[in-house]
Amino acid sequence: MQFVYDLITREPLLALFLTIALGYFAGKLKIGSFVLGGIAGTLLVGVLIGQFGITIDNGIKGIFFALFIYAVGYQGGPQFFHALNRRSLNQLISAFVMCLTGLLCVLTAAWAFDLDRGMAAGLAAGGLTQSAIIGTAGDAIGKLGLSPEITKMMQTNVAVGYAICYIFGSLGPIIMVTWFLPMIMKWNIRAEAVKLAKTLSGGQAELDPGQFNAIRPIDTRMFEISADSTCAGKTTLEIDTLLSDAAVEAVFRAGKAVELTATTLIQAGDQVAITGMTHVIKSAYSLLGPEVVAPAGLVLAEESRELILTNRALSGRQIGEIHDHVNIETRRGVFLTSVKRMGLNLPILPKLELKSGDEMHFTGSSADLDRVQSKIGYKITAAAVTDFVFFGIGMFVGMLIGMIEFRIWGIPISIGNGGGCLLSGLFFGWLRSVHPHFSAMPVGASNFLRDFGLAVFVGIVGISAGPQALVAIQQYGFTILLLGVAVTLVPQVIGFFFSYYVLRIQNPIEALACVAGGRSANPAFAALLSKAGNATPVVSFTVTYAVANVFLTLWGPVIVGVVTKNVTP
Numbered sequence: 001m002q003f004v005y006d007l008i009t010r011e012p013l014l015a016l017f018l019t020i021a022l023g024y025f026a027g028k029l030k031i032g033s034f035v036l037g038g039i040a041g042t043l044l045v046g047v048l049i050g051q052f053g054i055t056i057d058n059g060i061k062g063i064f065f066a067l068f069i070y071a072v073g074y075q076g077g078p079q080f081f082h083a084l085n086r087r088s089l090n091q092l093i094s095a096f097v098m099c100l101t102g103l104l105c106v107l108t109a110a111w112a113f114d115l116d117r118g119m120a121a122g123l124a125a126g127g128l129t130q131s132a133i134i135g136t137a138g139d140a141i142g143k144l145g146l147s148p149e150i151t152k153m154m155q156t157n158v159a160v161g162y163a164i165c166y167i168f169g170s171l172g173p174i175i176m177v178t179w180f181l182p183m184i185m186k187w188n189i190r191a192e193a194v195k196l197a198k199t200l201s202g203g204q205a206e207l208d209p210g211q212f213n214a215i216r217p218i219d220t221r222m223f224e225i226s227a228d229s230t231c232a233g234k235t236t237l238e239i240d241t242l243l244s245d246a247a248v249e250a251v252f253r254a255g256k257a258v259e260l261t262a263t264t265l266i267q268a269g270d271q272v273a274i275t276g277m278t279h280v281i282k283s284a285y286s287l288l289g290p291e292v293v294a295p296a297g298l299v300l301a302e303e304s305r306e307l308i309l310t311n312r313a314l315s316g317r318q319i320g321e322i323h324d325h326v327n328i329e330t331r332r333g334v335f336l337t338s339v340k341r342m343g344l345n346l347p348i349l350p351k352l353e354l355k356s357g358d359e360m361h362f363t364g365s366s367a368d369l370d371r372v373q374s375k376i377g378y379k380i381t382a383a384a385v386t387d388f389v390f391f392g393i394g395m396f397v398g399m400l401i402g403m404i405e406f407r408i409w410g411i412p413i414s415i416g417n418g419g420g421c422l423l424s425g426l427f428f429g430w431l432r433s434v435h436p437h438f439s440a441m442p443v444g445a446s447n448f449l450r451d452f453g454l455a456v457f458v459g460i461v462g463i464s465a466g467p468q469a470l471v472a473i474q475q476y477g478f479t480i481l482l483l484g485v486a487v488t489l490v491p492q493v494i495g496f497f498f499s500y501y502v503l504r505i506q507n508p509i510e511a512l513a514c515v516a517g518g519r520s521a522n523p524a525f526a527a528l529l530s531k532a533g534n535a536t537p538v539v540s541f542t543v544t545y546a547v548a549n550v551f552l553t554l555w556g557p558v559i560v561g562v563v564t565k566n567v568t569p
Contacts, residue, residue, distance in 0.1 A: 009054060069425065098494075116154055121134075123487060129169040165488070245280045308357065310433060336348060495514075520545055
């Protein structure tokens with residue numbers, strides 16, 4: 001043990017990476033269906049390792065938190081700003097009401113139980129399961145001009161409150177959206193999800209990691225044109241028009257490939273390769289002729305291409321509407337296979353409204369995809385390299401915003417580097433969605449900044465808390481735990497009934513998804529998705545989740561500004 005102590009005190013970064021490794025390992029352990037998660041695990045392991053009295057430069061903590069929060073803003077920017085419209089107004093208000101109710105619950109608890117600024121912020125971070133509050137509140141505490149001892153004690157209390165309240169903060173929303181609210185409303189989640197999918201004319205099952213759908217929506221078959229076929233003597237474009245959701249991809253005549261254009265005439269005896277939706281290809285038998293085996297060695301290259309939607313004319317329009325209004329000559333040979341929003345798969349349904357920033361996956365020949373790409377947006381591969389010019393400007397602007405101090409009802413408020421970088425990230429993420437030539441950052445790069453930045457930050461918070469954490473737990477433990485339960489449950493109940501009766505969000509799946517999103521509760525959303533059995537909750541969740549992430553993060557400095565009590569050394 002002495003050897004370990006000497007090693008990690010000599011090089012504190014060893015303690016940091018050990019904390020991250022052990023924390024994420026602990027976070028993967030399952031107790032029934034509950035998983036603690038890497039962030040909470042890292043914080044708890046950090047507190048244990050911090051008992052050795054290790055000191056890590058706070059500058060490292062600040063840098064990595066700024067990187068984390070900028071990445072969060074960057075990823076949520078497109079959906080956050082596009083949620084600010086009349087169509088999504090009710091869901092936006094629902095998310096804000098739930099966030100505001102959570103803030104009021106925390107402030108009420110702080111007043112009633114005489115909590116200091118740090119413990120109140122920790123109550124918010126854990127009870128509302130918003131890890132970013134640890135950083136924004138800790139940053140705000142550091143700018144109060146208090147003695148280093150008091151500052152450190154209150155920053156420790158933020159971590160302690162988070163650790164105590166986080167477990168039920170994660171479990172509470174799962175209980176609410178999958179059991180309590182459906183029980184009192186007498187809803188069957190699976191039945192309601194199927195009903196909503198039918199309303200939208202479709203639906204798809206959610207698969208486990210490593211699984212894939214063996215039923216392919218798009219296929220390629222080879223047909224031989226019979227003498228009495230209605231397609232004999234027609235051009236490929238005319239055949240594509242007849243088939244609508246299928247297209248001629250290749251033609252072979254006397255064993256040789258024919259150069260294919262829109263005006264190529266199809267003759268009896270030709271072998272024609274048709275690619276399209278499987279239900280359409282089934283009807284091709286009566287139009288074309290018998291199915292035949294493809295020539296030996298034939299390779300018909302197709303491409304899967306991912307495009308980001310930036311065309312404003314398509315944003316807000318339904319998939320079915322776009323399909324019906326685009327002429328066959330434009331859309332021939334191009335098939336939409338999936339749509340993602342904020343990394344979540346959306347159901348490919350005719351009534352699904354597309355939004356700018358959506359990630360659309362298409363299948364087709366390279367030439368066909370090139371034809372439609374400019375009408376949709378840009379390839380994701382275009383952002384293969386991070387634009388460090390705009391990344392540096394974004395971080396610079398965020399830190400400048402964080403330096404601004406203003407007063408609300410005489411209370412000094414500063415959102416700090418965390419809040420500033422969040423706002424900057426939101427703007428530059430939105431800028432990327434509307435001007436794809438600027439501010440590129442690959443999804444993998446932003447995910448790494450987000451996950452690793454938060455892991456390092458939380459690890460340092462736990463290590464720095466050290467022995468003071470045990471004192472705070474002994475002083476506040478059971479009280480904070482009960483308050484955390486209240487902060488977790490009350491906003492969900494109020495937010496749900498306000499949304500249901502006032503905002504008229506009464507579809508069961510949409511209402512429950514708004515609860516999960518308004519609490520930025522990923523575990524609850526995953527549980528709801530599992531109960532639903534299809535992707536119908538995703539759309540409502542993405543709007544409310546983007547809004548909640550912003551406001552809950554900003555509550556950190558607000559709580560520190562409104563609560564006036566400081567700890568006494």
